[in-house]
Amino acid sequence: MSSSAALRYDYHHRAATRAAVGTSFLSNGSDSSAGSPGSHPLNGQTMTGSQILLRAIEAEGVDVIFGYPGGAVIGIYDEMHRLDLGFEHILVRHEQGGTHAAEGYAKATGKVGTVLVTSGPGATNCVTGIADAYLDSIPLVVFTGQVPTHLIGNDAFQECDTVGITRSITNHNYLVRDINDLARVVKEAYYIARTGRPGPVVVDLPKDMLAATAQFEYPDEVNIRGYSFPTQGDTAAVEQAAEMIARAEKPLLYVGGGTVSSGAGPKLTAFARRTRIPVTTTLHGIGAFPEEDELSLGMLGMHGTWYANQAVQNADLLIAVGARFDDRVTGKIAEWAPNAEIIHIDIDAACISKNVPANCSIQGDAFHVLDQLDPLVEPKDTESWMRQIAEWKKTCPLECPDDEFLRPQNVIKALREKTNGHAIVVTDVGQNQMWAAQFFSYVEPRSHITSGGLGTMGFSVPAAIGAAFGLRNARRMDPSAQTPDLPVISINGDGGFLMNAQELVVAAAHGIPLKVVILNNGHLGMVRQWQELFHEERYSHTDLESTNPDFVALAEAYHCVGLRCSHPSDIKKTIDEAWEVTDRPAVMEFRVVKEEMVFPMVPAGAASDQMITSRGNLRDVA
Amino acid sequence: MLTDQQIFRRRAAGQPVFEDEREKNHQHMITLRLENTIGALNRVINMFSQRGFNLTSVSVGETNEPGISRMTLVTTGTDRIIAQVVKQLDNLIDTLSVDDVTEAPHVQRELCLVKVAADASNRSVLTGISDIFRGRVVNITTETMTFEVSGPPAKINGFIGMMDEYTILEVARSGRIAMRRKMEFEEDAE
Numbered sequence A: 001m002s003s004s005a006a007l008r009y010d011y012h013h014r015a016a017t018r019a020a021v022g023t024s025f026l027s028n029g030s031d032s033s034a035g036s037p038g039s040h041p042l043n044g045q046t047m048t049g050s051q052i053l054l055r056a057i058e059a060e061g062v063d064v065i066f067g068y069p070g071g072a073v074i075g076i077y078d079e080m081h082r083l084d085l086g087f088e089h090i091l092v093r094h095e096q097g098g099t100h101a102a103e104g105y106a107k108a109t110g111k112v113g114t115v116l117v118t119s120g121p122g123a124t125n126c127v128t129g130i131a132d133a134y135l136d137s138i139p140l141v142v143f144t145g146q147v148p149t150h151l152i153g154n155d156a157f158q159e160c161d162t163v164g165i166t167r168s169i170t171n172h173n174y175l176v177r178d179i180n181d182l183a184r185v186v187k188e189a190y191y192i193a194r195t196g197r198p199g200p201v202v203v204d205l206p207k208d209m210l211a212a213t214a215q216f217e218y219p220d221e222v223n224i225r226g227y228s229f230p231t232q233g234d235t236a237a238v239e240q241a242a243e244m245i246a247r248a249e250k251p252l253l254y255v256g257g258g259t260v261s262s263g264a265g266p267k268l269t270a271f272a273r274r275t276r277i278p279v280t281t282t283l284h285g286i287g288a289f290p291e292e293d294e295l296s297l298g299m300l301g302m303h304g305t306w307y308a309n310q311a312v313q314n315a316d317l318l319i320a321v322g323a324r325f326d327d328r329v330t331g332k333i334a335e336w337a338p339n340a341e342i343i344h345i346d347i348d349a350a351c352i353s354k355n356v357p358a359n360c361s362i363q364g365d366a367f368h369v370l371d372q373l374d375p376l377v378e379p380k381d382t383e384s385w386m387r388q389i390a391e392w393k394k395t396c397p398l399e400c401p402d403d404e405f406l407r408p409q410n411v412i413k414a415l416r417e418k419t420n421g422h423a424i425v426v427t428d429v430g431q432n433q434m435w436a437a438q439f440f441s442y443v444e445p446r447s448h449i450t451s452g453g454l455g456t457m458g459f460s461v462p463a464a465i466g467a468a469f470g471l472r473n474a475r476r477m478d479p480s481a482q483t484p485d486l487p488v489i490s491i492n493g494d495g496g497f498l499m500n501a502q503e504l505v506v507a508a509a510h511g512i513p514l515k516v517v518i519l520n521n522g523h524l525g526m527v528r529q530w531q532e533l534f535h536e537e538r539y540s541h542t543d544l545e546s547t548n549p550d551f552v553a554l555a556e557a558y559h560c561v562g563l564r565c566s567h568p569s570d571i572k573k574t575i576d577e578a579w580e581v582t583d584r585p586a587v588m589e590f591r592v593v594k595e596e597m598v599f600p601m602v603p604a605g606a607a608s609d610q611m612i613t614s615r616g617n618l619r620d621v622a
Numbered sequence B: 001m002l003t004d005q006q007i008f009r010r011r012a013a014g015q016p017v018f019e020d021e022r023e024k025n026h027q028h029m030i031t032l033r034l035e036n037t038i039g040a041l042n043r044v045i046n047m048f049s050q051r052g053f054n055l056t057s058v059s060v061g062e063t064n065e066p067g068i069s070r071m072t073l074v075t076t077g078t079d080r081i082i083a084q085v086v087k088q089l090d091n092l093i094d095t096l097s098v099d100d101v102t103e104a105p106h107v108q109r110e111l112c113l114v115k116v117a118a119d120a121s122n123r124s125v126l127t128g129i130s131d132i133f134r135g136r137v138v139n140i141t142t143e144t145m146t147f148e149v150s151g152p153p154a155k156i157n158g159f160i161g162m163m164d165e166y167t168i169l170e171v172a173r174s175g176r177i178a179m180r181r182k183m184e185f186e187e188d189a190e
Ligand SMILES: Cc1ncc(C[n+]2csc(CCOP(=O)(O)OP(=O)(O)O)c2C)c(N)n1
Pocket: A428, A429, A430, A431, A432, A433, A455, A456, A457, A458, A492, A493, A494, A495, A496, A497, A519, A521, A523, A524, A525, A526, A527
């Protein structure tokens, strides 16, 4: 199995460049962007299924895969050991961690994340990560081992119906039943994962398919006749949108994750600044528009800013860009944005008008639709609208007292100060997630990574590791060395941290200087908050305080540096110390006050302007 | 007075605004052209349960196009839900085309087999009924007769209703299949 290394790297480089450009801008289920003459140099060689798989992954420009071996995929691991491949394999410590790492990698780089696991428990351990990627539209390809074809359905050892289990949480999935399909299936899987509305694709690989041999024929083009997606929006609809914007007096851009994933952040920013239209983002839209800008209203929705929700309730036009009107955003939908007409730009037709009907629907890629829209929109006079917004900002700002208590919000603010916003912040789920969203003031796309749709505790540590690998490789592959060396910060609660803490050994093994923060409030804080607010302070099973491990000792056991901070005056010192560590992760445990709550808050099912802004204060300004 | 948006919002939240055809559940016939691969059928059926849509009847079979099967689905919902059903069907990678033929002039048929207890005393009566429904006797034994009827569902129901006066032993229905009377482009041209 030898090929000219130079040839291989040339092909690999081309593929990598292509992948780095992001989405292919061709529409109709075909991708002919493979370089000319386009044939893979190894085409025609006889290979085993394992070899075909690895060469096909390599040809996709993949630089890292996250995996865990086992009986069904031992042949693939054997070939990985023997072959000189253009990507590295990172051995995670739990398959769920592997999927989250691949998600973090994909979110940080815009490329497809790759996972390889064994059959049965290997596959089922991936289910949470796959579901997470599905709800958050993150491009992943997950390769799962499967029992040999003749044993499928026999309840064989480590058999499970992987395609059945993952059917409703993938954009598509494959069970490879003919080795001659394998190379094509791999190419299609990556194509489906990254184009249109991105998402996870599962490829299930029976063991006999991996052992069989066939000629390697890596196709140059993808041709899936049932798959198409528009990139450009319909011209008439775009013109209608421009007219609606021209008419509006209180327009508001409502920006979601589709803006970030399509790479439209800078375009959106330029558009908003030129037209003077204020911007609010969803949890996943964070970073698409710099939050320091006076046009920024921060995040909207359940734990969004009070002023963003006020603006939504008073706007006469909402321009939704790559957002999906999730219930965490709208609250009581019947009373949401009662005065607004809606323009909805989204790549997924099924998303448009799903929850809130749009007056103007534009199916297309945010990147391209903004290009189309921009020249049709004149700068607007939004001065009185902006004045109103400025007043709202003064009425109920996001703030946190600087006092003798170690408050989690102040830890986030200190991290912001340390990095000036130039960092990748990967959060877990719960109160820590909301404080990280509220108090960091993000300035760049892809600088904020979180599990929004599924809300998966245990996401942060592995996703941060994946993001760090993505950045490291991007720097290695960047000949001009333009890719900045951003710190990757993992923000955790004391509950969620324990769900995938084992992955720290992976970061330590590779010398990744992650900055891991544990906001230790001794509780399942977010659940405790609901118990305090809505369940008459019956703190059922949310107290972790007496049973939590010694986090510093745990960090040290995982070959990381462990630091503890119990006093607000030590926040900065602790962070500085962590930043001194450059050869392994530094884990900072902050013993924060347990009573702190996330405010403001729209109680579940309430209208967006019915926000609780502090303990015992339900502000109702309609 | 509610604004247009408020009306939309109420509807989206499933709250009635005023009696309106669009807010009522209607039955729709949707035809699909589908990759004839393992799993494709599963994906379609699964999508209905995953997203909580109704599914009344399904029929599927091969077509003249190699590798493509055709499916007819009967589902009920408000206009908004049906629009969502169509979009989600279209999003499936295996789906080649989706067509809601409900409003268009179309033919729909269902095939039904009915086995009835029969002996010399009532064979001719049963055959007489079947003739009226343009049915056929497809099998006969000393104790049973099996009839084949096809047509729109109302006709099948009528036939089964008539046979119910005797002793029905078994009924098998194929589920509906449907087809536009004209091609879509012909209608567009009109
Ligand atoms: C896997 C998983 N299980 C349960 C939940 C429900 N849940 C949401 S937030 C939360 C509490 C998280 O506690 P912790 O990690 O300490 O974070 P905090 O809210 O205290 O910052 C729980 C249990 C979840 N989101 N994910």
